[in-house]
Amino acid sequence: PQYENIKTDVVGSKKNVGIIQLNRPKALNALCDALFKELGKAVEDFDADEKIGAIIITGNEKAFAAGADIKEMQDNTFSSNTRQGFLKDWESVSNCGKPIIAAVNGFALGGGCELAMLCDIIYAGEKAKFGQPEINIGTIPGAGGTQRLPRYVGKSKAMEIVLTGNFIDANEAERMGLVSRVFPVEKLLEETIKLAERIGTHSPLVVKMAKQAVNQAYETTLKSGLQYEKSMFYGTFATEDRKEGMTAFVEKRAPNFKNN
Ligand code: HXC
Numbered sequence: 001p002q003y004e005n006i007k008t009d010v011v012g013s014k015k016n017v018g019i020i021q022l023n024r025p026k027a028l029n030a031l032c033d034a035l036f037k038e039l040g041k042a043v044e045d046f047d048a049d050e051k052i053g054a055i056i057i058t059g060n061e062k063a064f065a066a067g068a069d070i071k072e073m074q075d076n077t078f079s080s081n082t083r084q085g086f087l088k089d090w091e092s093v094s095n096c097g098k099p100i101i102a103a104v105n106g107f108a109l110g111g112g113c114e115l116a117m118l119c120d121i122i123y124a125g126e127k128a129k130f131g132q133p134e135i136n137i138g139t140i141p142g143a144g145g146t147q148r149l150p151r152y153v154g155k156s157k158a159m160e161i162v163l164t165g166n167f168i169d170a171n172e173a174e175r176m177g178l179v180s181r182v183f184p185v186e187k188l189l190e191e192t193i194k195l196a197e198r199i200g201t202h203s204p205l206v207v208k209m210a211k212q213a214v215n216q217a218y219e220t221t222l223k224s225g226l227q228y229e230k231s232m233f234y235g236t237f238a239t240e241d242r243k244e245g246m247t248a249f250v251e252k253r254a255p256n257f258k259n260n
Pocket of ligand 1: 027028030031066067070109110114136137140142143
């Protein structure tokens, strides 16, 4: 499809990695409504495409995304937000069954940081900057910044980030556990594609189950999370791919997963 605010491509040696590049460079990829509608559609399409094993969301060297579009949002009112369900389009990203990796170079601020946190894994370039600067403009995070960030980095650091609006750099973000790895700027995308390809070698069905199980750790108590994990683990034994994986190991050959 033709998009105006994003670009999509299929990459990797097996052409099984879907990549979505946010593409409003003049506005530092500010997340306007139209961009989010396109992003949601692109994520849904890759999620439905059987050939795609994992999805990457990225920006450019200057910005992953500098937040929700302040110019678009400045005249919103409580009533208009409520009437339109402002931010409802963001759910298509969090509902995606396939793994989504954020490859962050440059600014990931406000809604940009929240978008990265909606993804399953965050890789960053050395010059990336993260922050929740909403407080500087008289508002607060609205797409997970006050909820997901504390789960990544703990209360004290999350409070500091949300209450000061200060930015943190890529290495700090990695030490805090927000980012899983940091790379030189020009290596980031290549390394992210490698990660997506690696995930793409596994059974898509079982990858989906694993993602759901890890996500339970964020949704529920330890006891019911462990119960959920056990049912999913038992559930893998109802799949052909589990049988193939173990048979291939015993026969000392590579598995041939069928997504079944
Ligand atoms: C709209 C934005 C924007 C934004 C940057 N721009 N961020 N437009 N919304 N969030 C535009 C600028 O207006 C400018 O366009 C162009 O991008 C370049 O930005 P500059 O400020 O000139 O660049 P620089 O001096 O390098 O500063 C970079 C920056 C700064 C530090 C990232 O742009 C900045 O502070 N941006 C806002 C960050 C922010 O507050 N984000 C949170 C938004 S609230 P023009 O045409 O004017 O020159 C939010 C709420 C989330 O995200 C709620 C749930 C989603």
